[in-house]
Amino acid sequence: MDNLxxxxxxxxxxxxxxxxxxxxxxxxxxDNIPEELLDAAGxxxxxxxxxxxxxxxxxxxxxxxxxxxxxxxxxxxxxxxKPSHYRFLDIIDYFIISNHCVSDICASEIIxxxxxxxxxxxxxxxxxxxxxxxxxxxxxxxxxDQLEKIxxxxxxxxxxxxxxxxxxxxxxxxxxxxxxxxxxxxxxxVLQRAMLYGPPFLPExxxxxxxxxxxxxxxxxxxKGILITGGxxxxxxxxxDLIEEAGGxxxxxxxxxxxxxxxxxxxxxxxxxxxxxLDLLVNRFKNNIYDDHxxxxxxxxxxxxxxxxxxEYFKKTGRKLGIINHIxxxxxxxxxxxxxLKNRLQQKGISVLNLERDYSKxxxxxxxxxxxxxxxxx
Amino acid sequence: MKICGVDxxxxxxxxxxxxxxxxxxxxxxRSTYDFKRVGNNLFNDLLEHHNLKKSxxxxxxxxxxxxxxxxxxxxxxxxxAHARGAQFFFPDVNSVIDIxxxxxxxxxxxxxTGNVIDFQMNDKCAAGTGRFIExxxxxxxxxxxxxxxxxxxSNNPASISSTCTVFAESEVISLFAKGTKKExxxxxxxxxxxxxxxxxxxxxxxxxxxxxxxxxxxNIAVKEFxxxxxxxxxxxxxxxxxxxxxxxxxIGAALIAQDQNNG
Numbered sequence: 001m002d003n004l005x006x007x008x009x010x011x012x013x014x015x016x017x018x019x020x021x022x023x024x025x026x027x028x029x030x031d032n033i034p035e036e037l038l039d040a041a042g043x044x045x046x047x048x049x050x051x052x053x054x055x056x057x058x059x060x061x062x063x064x065x066x067x068x069x070x071x072x073x074x075x076x077x078x079x080x081x082k083p084s085h086y087r088f089l090d091i092i093d094y095f096i097i098s099n100h101c102v103s104d105i106c107a108s109e110i111i112x113x114x115x116x117x118x119x120x121x122x123x124x125x126x127x128x129x130x131x132x133x134x135x136x137x138x139x140x141x142x143x144x145d146q147l148e149k150i151x152x153x154x155x156x157x158x159x160x161x162x163x164x165x166x167x168x169x170x171x172x173x174x175x176x177x178x179x180x181x182x183x184x185x186x187x188x189x190v191l192q193r194a195m196l197y198g199p200p201f202l203p204e205x206x207x208x209x210x211x212x213x214x215x216x217x218x219x220x221x222x223x224k225g226i227l228i229t230g231g232x233x234x235x236x237x238x239x240x241d242l243i244e245e246a247g248g249x250x251x252x253x254x255x256x257x258x259x260x261x262x263x264x265x266x267x268x269x270x271x272x273x274x275x276x277x278l279d280l281l282v283n284r285f286k287n288n289i290y291d292d293h294x295x296x297x298x299x300x301x302x303x304x305x306x307x308x309x310x311x312e313y314f315k316k317t318g319r320k321l322g323i324i325n326h327i328x329x330x331x332x333x334x335x336x337x338x339x340x341l342k343n344r345l346q347q348k349g350i351s352v353l354n355l356e357r358d359y360s361k362x363x364x365x366x367x368x369x370x371x372x373x374x375x376x377x378x
Numbered sequence: 379m380k381i382c383g384v385d386x387x388x389x390x391x392x393x394x395x396x397x398x399x400x401x402x403x404x405x406x407x408r409s410t411y412d413f414k415r416v417g418n419n420l421f422n423d424l425l426e427h428h429n430l431k432k433s434x435x436x437x438x439x440x441x442x443x444x445x446x447x448x449x450x451x452x453x454x455x456x457x458x459a460h461a462r463g464a465q466f467f468f469p470d471v472n473s474v475i476d477i478x479x480x481x482x483x484x485x486x487x488x489x490x491t492g493n494v495i496d497f498q499m500n501d502k503c504a505a506g507t508g509r510f511i512e513x514x515x516x517x518x519x520x521x522x523x524x525x526x527x528x529x530x531x532s533n534n535p536a537s538i539s540s541t542c543t544v545f546a547e548s549e550v551i552s553l554f555a556k557g558t559k560k561e562x563x564x565x566x567x568x569x570x571x572x573x574x575x576x577x578x579x580x581x582x583x584x585x586x587x588x589x590x591x592x593x594x595x596x597n598i599a600v601k602e603f604x605x606x607x608x609x610x611x612x613x614x615x616x617x618x619x620x621x622x623x624x625x626x627x628x629i630g631a632a633l634i635a636q637d638q639n640n641g
Contacts (some may be wrong), residue, residue, distance in 0.1 A: 019512065106590050260463055339581070346496070356501070363501075365442060366481065366499060369456065369499070370499055371440070371495070372455045373455040373456075373457035373458060373497060375493070375494075376454065376457070376458045376494070377457075377458070377494045377497070378494065
């Protein structure tokens with residue numbers, strides 16, 4: 001199934017949910033939005049996880065400066081020109097305004113205000129400590145309150161726990177899937193679908209796991225292993241194709257669409273042992289140490305994580321893993337850290353390519369050269 | 379078997395025939411819009427001149443258009459090719475700066491292994507590339523081959539933005555309007571390129587011995603201003619007293635093919 005088919009299938013899925021009386025809540029994809037609360041209140045979460053292109057970025061310039069994060073630009077472009085495959089954006093009922101980064105808050109404010117989508121607010125702290133945990137809990141309470149008011153449903157602890165359990169089982173399954181030895185583009189395709197649909201995708205995910213386990217025919221041994229960090233490879237991005245055309249294979253997605261999402265899991269007994277399920281979400285927020293927008297120690301945690309994957313890969317294959325730090329143009333968080341990350345990993349003998357780009361097709365040739373040269377260098 | 383390196387750049391195509399580390403002959407032509415035709419024509423011209431058949435030659439392509447030429451037996455990026463070519467001329471090379479028609483690159487090479495250990499390329503922008511000089515020589519109405527010499531006559535280089543070709547062109551026009559001398563504008567243009575490329579190169583820690591190659595290395599003013607920006611002397615590949623900096627990528631590609639064929 002190609003991406004256009006997926007979008008059309010997803011559109012049908014959302015429309016069916018609407019016919020069942022559900023409301024759709026959209027947000028710019030990042031890993032701190034409590035989907036479980038949305039689910040427990042009967043809403044359908046819609047992650048904006050679609051890559052941009054020249055047309056979408058251009059369309060956003062009526063609202064945002066061209067020097068804003070290319071992903072944020074593209075999100076606005078989607079609402080501004082609504083290409084035919086994204087018509088499902090017309091049926092969004094609410095939009096979450098969040099502050100994961102400056103571009104996130106700019107884009108979500110603009111989308112809500114200028115495209116007339118009622119807003120929900122959910123703000124997060126940039127630190128990970130006890131105070132930010134208390135702040136996060138207050139935000140969760142406020143968010144729960146907002147959801148209860150618009151849905152008319154009282155979110156019971158048991159319902160929220162059930163949602164947390166569902167999402168937890170779902171993420172565990174994605175974790176299992178991500179460890180399969182299959183080609184990166186195939187892995188990414190399933191990861192993207194899983195994150196778009198959420199737990200309703202579980203049966204399909206299980207059948208993918210079964211199928212890949214039974215038919216492990218994909219030979220990846222002759223390809224050079226890549227870990228991708230920094231910006232996610234969103235739906236409709238050609239980056240994964242460029243990597244594979246150059247002879248690389250992404251074996252680990254250290255990004256929102258990837259490890260940052262499915263690694264946030266609880267032990268089952270913890271879900272049952274904690275009385276207030278909001279505390280589970282607070283703990284998860286505090287323990288999300290790979291969250292690339294938080295301080296302190298983000299860089300240290302990131303380096304340890306990458307080093308661990310690098311060493312495991314080397315132990316398993318006897319080969320070195322290359323790191324591509326995918327920097328979406330004008331994403332301050334990733335670009336600010338990029339030279340530090342590169343220097344620190346290089347000191348450990350790990351090759352890093354800082355690959356900065358927007359979604360323009362015009363630099364496809366240059367991107368190919370950089371990726372190919374990096375693989376030659378490895 | 380003879381080896382041929384074909385470097386299809388965005389502005390010029392270079393074809394080099396190599397036999398056991400000796401440069402037998404080469405051809406250079408404008409790439410135009412039809413990379414494949416130009417590459418084939420230059421290659422066929424070399425074959426004809428040396429009474430060779432296609433099957434006598436192993437071809438390694440490189441450069442922006444490396445994937446467009448179907449006669450190539452293998453392909454390599456211009457980054458790896460330039461590094462290998464620079465090593466051929468200067469075995470102790472530490473770094474390479476290649477400024478071509480469409481992009482500029484800085485490369486750091488391991489002295490221990492001879493392999494590329496880091497590189498940096500310019501963004502999708504003509505500033506800091508040969509295209510920038512071409513546009514500016516048009517604006518100044520000075521032939522491109524003369525603009526470097528003109529720049530070196532300046533005692534008071536004008537200040538010109540290094541960030542954007544379009545803005546820089548407007549700046550040049552406004553400098554004209556103010557009566558700024560042509561040589562000062564030319565010097566400003568060259569300093570602007572040098573500043574931009576040196577900034578990129580310093581980020582990956584280039585150091586002597588640094589080899590300057592690519593078509594823009596023919597321009598003496600860029601070399602001089604680059605040396606000022608970097609704070610050390612840089613060298614250019616020469617053959618029989620003639621700069622062959624533009625051929626470094628094609629030579630490197632041929633050498634890589636030769637290395638591979640020799641096992």
